[in-house]
Amino acid sequence: METDFIVIGGGIAGVSVGARLSHLGRVTLFEAEKALGCHASGRSAALFDECLGAPEIVTLNRAGRAYHETANGGVLTPRDLMVIARAEDRAAFERDCRHMALAQISPAEARARVPILAPGPLAFAGLTDRAWDIDTDRLLQNFAREIRAQGSSIET
Template sequence: MTQDFLIIGGGIAGVSAAARLAHLGRVTLLEAEPHLAHHASGRSAALFEPRYGLAPVVALSFASEDHHRHANGGVLSPRGMMIVAKADEAETFRADVAAMGLARISPAEARALVPILNPETLAFAAHADHAWDIDTDLLIQNFAREARGLGAEILTGARVTGITRTASGWEVATAKGQHAARILVNAAGAWVDEVAAMAGLAPLGFTPYRRSMARIPAPGGQDVARWPILFGCGEAWYAKPDAGALIVSPAEEHLMAPHDAWADDMVLAEGLARYEEMVTEPVTRVLANWAGLRTFAPDRVLAIGPDPRDPGFFWLAGQGGYGFQTAPAASQLAADLIAGRPTALDAATVAALSPARLV
């Protein structure tokens, strides 16, 4: 049976799109891996900080806030954020504070919130409450349940091997057989340009960058549950409490080809060293490590809309580090554009998100 919508990609972008589009017609979602959210979506820092990113990204994040707080009981819990800096980082620190809307606090106040901060290296600190943890697994489950409840078919282990344009839409070959649909939605994360090439369209220039993470025990046996997420000045590293432990990332951006990413030991060691410079508790062991690919358009803004060369091919791509926090509004915009109805976002933001800017 020919579907109305065929979505390639089972991360947060594809699953949220499936939920929205299932209100408009018949949907099939194809995910190459054995389960949803295997790649970038399964390796997210899971933070909602709506001021993070360029203006169109910020607009999507703020437009997503109500859904994050209230839909299905909400998926947010308080976290807060803090930026810390050394004496020679004053200029970068001031820029971070202005960009993120933080309030400066004294080193003593910072250490009251996070006792392991090193008084010998900590010169500047700033804090804000406007950052929340996202229950990413629950968000994925909520969207998947909505999609399935409306009749959407979600297929895992269905890697796409070929795409053919037909007079009435698309035919897609997968490891689980052939599928056909009127509209093809490209939500394939790091592989979006590869999917476009398979469909006979020139890539738009999306670039995957690796980001690594290490999970370490709670420093000094401290209760980290109420600590804010910590950022080194200039996002040189970050550390986030997670289920009684601490996740530390070098916050690197290393250009990569699309693949199932893994952490680089040397990069992790360098990032952990930057973190250790700002704290009194050394890292004595790593519980686990992993990496994900954050995929950006050349201008670091998402691409949401039909391809101007073939309107039957719809881009939902370039989420970068903003996938979960923008997903409710990004998927709603996708559905509104496909349905040809007004969107809650202003026209300038919709234009800034259009793939046409990249062609």
């Protein structure tokens, strides 16, 4: 079978690039496992936070958010995000608060939200409501459907 593009790997990187390439030519995507998303993409904590990552990644996160909110009905659901730290990790905690635009809350407020947190080690907590759950399975399947709809193929 003739193909214009070969994509190796059926995680989110492979299926998303495969979906985009399928509009430019015939794609054949090879996945070593029996199903897509068996490795990192199937184990993700499924958090989308625009501010997480190196500056280049933050730029990509921001550029991609509208797509993830709207395409195929959207895959993002709003959620809170809380970061906790021990006393000795104060510098890293303050850096995260600045970087991720977290509002500092008291350890008692943190425990009220997540009662299983042990009071002893918990010295700092920060919170934002600007985070989202990603429906990672739906995102993966949307891209896979796009590949097949263009007449391209996925070989597991």
